[in-house]
Amino acid sequence: MPETTFLDANELVINMGPQHPATHGVLRVKLKLDGERVLGTECIIGYLHRGVEKIAENRTYAQFTPYVDRMDYVAAVTNGMGYVEAVEKLLGVEIPPRAQYTRMILAELQRIASHLLWLGTHALDIGAMTPVFYTFREREEVLKIFEEYCGARLTTHAFRIGGLQYDLYDGFERDVSKFCDYFLPKVDEYEQLLTKNRIWINRTRKIGVITAEEAIALSVTGPVLRGSGVKWDIRKAQPYEAYDKVEFDVPVGEHGDTYDRYVVRMAEMRQSVRIVRQCVERIAPGPIFGKVGKVLKPPAGEVYHSIEAPKGELGYYLVSDGTVNPYRVRVRPPSLINLQALDVMSRDHLVADIVAIIGTLDIVLGEVDR
Amino acid sequence: MTMLDSAFKFVMATPLLLALVKILIIFGVLSGIVAYLVYMERKVLAFMQARLGPMRVGPWGLLQPVADGLKLLLKEDIIPAGADEWLFLLAPAISVFAAFTVFAVIPFAGNFYVTDINIGLLFILAISSLGIYGIILGGWSSNSHYPLLGALRSSAQLVSYEVAGGMALVGVLLLANSLSMVDIVDRQSSAGVWYVFLQPVGFLIYVIAAVAETNRNPFDLPEAESELTAGFHTEYSGFRFALYFMAEYTNMVVVSCIAVTLFLGGWLRPFASVQALDFLKFAPILALLGAGIFILWLGLKSLVKLERYFFVFLAAGCVVLAALVAFPPVLNAIQGIFWFGAKVVVFLYAFIWYRATFPRYRYDQLMNIGWRVMIPLALANLIATAVLRYFWLAHHAAAAVALIGR
Amino acid sequence: MPSLNVAKEQLVAVCQFLKSPEGGAYAMLTDETAADYPKREKRFDIIYHLYSFQGNNRLRLRVQASANEKIPSVTGVWPGANWLEREIFDMFGVVYEGHPDMKRLLLPEEWVGHPLRKDYDILRQDEAWVKTNLGIESGQ
Structure with a gap:
């Protein structure tokens, strides 16, 4: 115990979370503070660990599909999509174009919903109270479409290995186009509240800066990586489904700060609308299920498949031993790996910035802890 | 009557007692105002944020402050x-x-x-x-x-x-x-x-x-x-x-x-020195009538029978009050407090507005x-x-x- | 996806080469994980998924290890391996050499057992830990 005098500044160790309004779940961050300045952070995670990968080894391939929805529970559709595609790759199944376009539409809508949730909570963390209510209003519209399609709003279990279980309901295309028309002006509305707001700019510019080199070294992916100026999107780089047949841009930032990541995600929502519109145009009647047997018994082997989830690269590594149960399922969770950058990003910042940085990383604890 | 009269005179003549009475009035009224300021904040914020705010306790959540106070006390x-x-x-x-x-x-x-x-x-x-x-x-x-x-x-x-x-x-x-x-x-x-x-x-x-x-x-x-x-x-x-x-x-x-x-x-009142704007002194009557009409409109929209009666009653109260205020002596007496209150409310509204807008x-x-x-x-x-x-x-x-x- | 088997002694050198421009510029360690094959002599597979932005391709590395072997850590090559290796240690009990902070990531630090090993039954739990820390008989 070092001797301290009255004038010595003492380090203050604060436990932020696991019950704290701004940690987006049960994240616990130990902060070492000098006054309000952060000297170091340590994440303590695992409060939501459910052993998803262990569960997978005791289920069949099809039985495990609903479980993946519970990881990133605010983007269940993309989670499910990654998993079923990985199994399809293992089985060597082609899925018909109608199913592909349906998946893309729902996945992009899910990206919008996920980004809306991020925007609302991120703004709330920085003290802007109103955007969260607006974004939830629009997110509700997306969830209504999901509910109409598959009966569930949050953990959708929307896709099946080999295609879709349900064909689209009547009026799906109309609903989706209506949402696209309704949604774009709303994005402008959010931007009116925030983009040029001086306080917002002060709170996000030069906050949580991560350079492209640092980001790549820390395996950071998704909008966080693009915010640092790396133009890399798996939908473009290694297209899956029919992403090579639609046109869209990959928005990138410049400085890798919180503001740039905000701009990137706002632009991504617009691009998602663009993709959805193209898919609605191209979707044609046809089969929705590929040639898949009743019992899923993939040949022995291994496969790694990754997709661009709203939060970054969501990868599935599957090992099959030729039985009905997967031998090993590994999920590469974008949230966990992006969260690792918190320490680098929060160096020499104030307590208030930690909150902004956790928000800008857009983590979901269900996925961090699995 | 005479007793009340003499008591009134006694209070007016004793500065200390007069002050005490005023303090009690101000404290009582102010506590109520503060409680309903919270209600106003919740309502205004809600309307700015595409929601309704308190609606459950009493008609349009009007008793929410009472419920909150009781909850906190207990x-x-x-x-x-x-x-x-x-x-x-x-x-x-x-x-x-x-x-x-x-x-x-x-x-x-x-x-x-x-x-x-x-x-x-x-x-x-x-x-x-x-x-x-x-x-x-x-x-x-x-x-x-x-x-x-x-x-x-x-x-x-x-x-x-x-x-x-x-x-x-x-x-x-x-x-x-x-x-x-x-x-x-x-x-x-x-x-x-x-x-x-x-x-x-x-x-x-x-x-x-x-x-x-x-x-x-x-x-x-x-x-x-x-x-x-x-x-x-x-x-x-x-x-x-x-x-x-x-x-x-x-x-x-x-x-x-x-x-x-x-x-x-x-x-x-605004532009107190401009004689041409003297008609502004009837503003309290108009404000009360306006409030009455607004409340009536709310009440007629309401689907709950009891609530409808309550709102009609409240609107009637506003009209009666407006009639009372229309008496010149009363009108002159409340001029100051009306304008003061109106300006303060505008200020308070701005406070709430900031909260809804800024990070x-x-x-x-x-x-x-x-x-x-x-x-x-x-x-x-x-x-x-x-x-x-x-x-x-x-x-x-x-x-x-x-x-x-x- | 091409796959390479690497001996653990050469692992760090191979990784460094792969990361360099001559080796294909695999700048990003996308994922690092393990799989357990208890019937083999070297029961663990440590699997690295690399990505190269230049070539836009992925590469899988595989290192085999027995239960009491230490694996060299690649945190020196890709700092992002830090938590991933901690998770593997947590779930499989594979110990890394040269890792800056070798402790459990998801489970409590005092937990006994490594759940993703094949011999760890799905219903098993560290009962002593559950009793002392949660004050209940069973976490199930």
């Missing part, structure tokens, strides 16, 4: 194990006392105030600074990290903004030549111009400082819920929490009252604005006012007023 009063007990108990009381005491010198109308002391403005500054102790002691005595950080933030924030806000007030003081609140309004009346037009910069600085001093968004750092959970009152519960809550909202009313008195002509400043940014922008600006404003007042303004303002007055 909650367990928790004192943390490591807390400095006496200070912990004392701190919220200090906050509330300081907030309510200020009303002693605020003139709600030309003839309705508890007291008019010749150092009124100084008194207000002194007492409202005392309120900071409530926050600092509360945060410190909780013996917990988040409250301590909140208290540190608030002490720094309040002290620095007190300086800027105080200097902005000195500008008015120079113009009015008096510290008495009543005198300041009277001077605005005789000058024929509200001081906000002579002191626009000072007004702006004061408004910003007022938002900061009341810990309201975008300067609500001492209790920033996403950073410090609840800031200085994290460890408080039940009635003691309610006291802090009340103090915050009372402070909002206080700073609004000060701003209205000093810059917006207190109880004077929160960061601690160091807040201090930067305070020390690098606000205080130099206030100082410049003060010096400019002093110089102008000495050489030029007094003469020309009089001429200008004479021009407008005609």
Whole structure:
């Protein structure tokens, strides 16, 4: 115990979370503070660990599909999509174009919903109270479409290995186009509240800066990586489904700060609308299920498949031993790996910035802890 | 009747008793206003945010403040194990006392105030600074990290903004030549111009400082819920929490009252010196009638039978009140309090509006604005006012007023 | 996806080469994980998925290890391996050499057992830990 005098500044160790309004779940961050300045952070995670990968080894391939929805529970559709595609790759199944376009539409809508949730909570963390209510209003519209399609709003279990279980309901295309028309002006509305707001700019510019080199070294992916100026999107780089047949841009930032990541995600929502519109145009009647047997018994082997989830690269590594149960399922969770950058990003910042940085990383604890 | 009469005379003749009666009235009315200010805030915020706000307790949630108050009264009063007990108990009381005491010198109308002391403005500054102790002691005595950080933030924030806000007030003081609140309004009346037009910069600085001093968004750092959970009152519960809550909202009313008195002509109606606008004195009648119609409209929309009756009853009450107010003596009597109240409500609405609009400043940014922008600006404003007042303004303002007055 | 088997002694050198421009510029360690084959002599597979932005291709590395062998850490090559290796240690009990902070990531630090090993039954739990820390008989 070092001797301290009255004038010595003492380090203050604060436990932020696991019950704290701004940690987006049960994240616990130990902060070492000098006054309000952060000297170091340590994440303590695992409060939501459910052993998803262990569960997978005791289920069949099809039985495990609903479980993946519970990881990133605010983007269940993309989670499910990654998993079923990985199994399809293992089985060597082609899925018909109608199913592909349906998946893309729902996945992009899910990206919008996920980004809306991020925007609302991120703004709330920085003290802007109103955007969260607006974004939830629009997110509700997306969830209504999901509910109409598959009966569930949050953990959708929307896709099946080999295609879709349900064909689209009547009026799906109309609903989706209506949402696209309704949604774009709303994005402008959010931007009116925030983009040029001086306080917002002060709170996000030069906050949580991560350079492209640092980001790549820390395996950071998704909008966080693009915010640092790396133009890399798996939908473009290694297209899956029919992403090579639609046109869209990959928005990138410049400085890798919180503001740039905000701009990137706002632009991504617009691009998602663009993709959805193209898919609605191209979707044609046809089969929705590929040639898949009743019992899923993939040949022995291994496969790694990754997709661009709203939060970054969501990868599935599957090992099959030729039985009905997967031998090993590994999920590469974008949230966990992006969260690792918190320490680098929060160096020499104030307590208030930690909150902004956790928000800008857009983590979901269900996925961090699995 | 005679007994009542003589009692009335006795009260009027005994200054101390008269003051006591006024204090009771003001305290009672103000507590109600503060409670319904919370209701107003929740409703206005809700309407700005595409929701409805409290709707369950009473028609349109009108009884929500009562329910909240009862709930807070009945909650367990928790004192943390490591807390400095006496200070912990004392701190919220200090906050509330300081907030309510200020009303002693605020003139709600030309003839309705508890007291008019010749150092009124100084008194207000002194007492409202005392309120900071409530926050600092509360945060410190909780013996917990988040409250301590909140208290540190608030002490720094309040002290620095007190300086800027105080200097902005000195500008008015120079113009009015008096510290008495009543005198300041009277001077605005005789000058024929509200001081906000002579002191626009000072007004702006004061408004910003007022938002900061009341810990309201975008300067609500001492209790920033996403950073410090609840800031200085994290460890408080039940009635003691309610006291802090009340103090915050009372402070909002206080700073609004000060701003209205000093810059917006207190109880004077807009353009008090323009005879052509004398018809504005019927505004209270119109306001009551308007409220009646609005309530009736709400009631007719309502699907619940009982609620419909209640609203019709309320609307009828408004109309009766409007009729009562239409009597010339009553109309003249309530002129001051009506305009004062209206201006204060506009101010309070602005407070709520800020909360719905702005993100929160960061601690160091807040201090930067305070020390690098606000205080130099206030100082410049003060010096400019002093110089102008000495050489030029007094003469020309009089001429200008004479021009407008005609 | 091409796959390479690497001996653990050469692992760090191979990784460094792969990261360099001559080796294909595999700048990003996308994922690092393990799989357990208890019937083999070297029961663990440590699997690295690399990505190269230049070539836009992925590469899988595989290192085999027995239960009591230490694996060299690649945190020196890709700092992002830090938590991933901690998770593997947590779930499989594979110990890394040269890792800056070798402790459990998801489970409590005092937990006994490594759940993703094949011999760890899905219903098993560290009962002593559950009893002392949660004050209940069973976490199930």
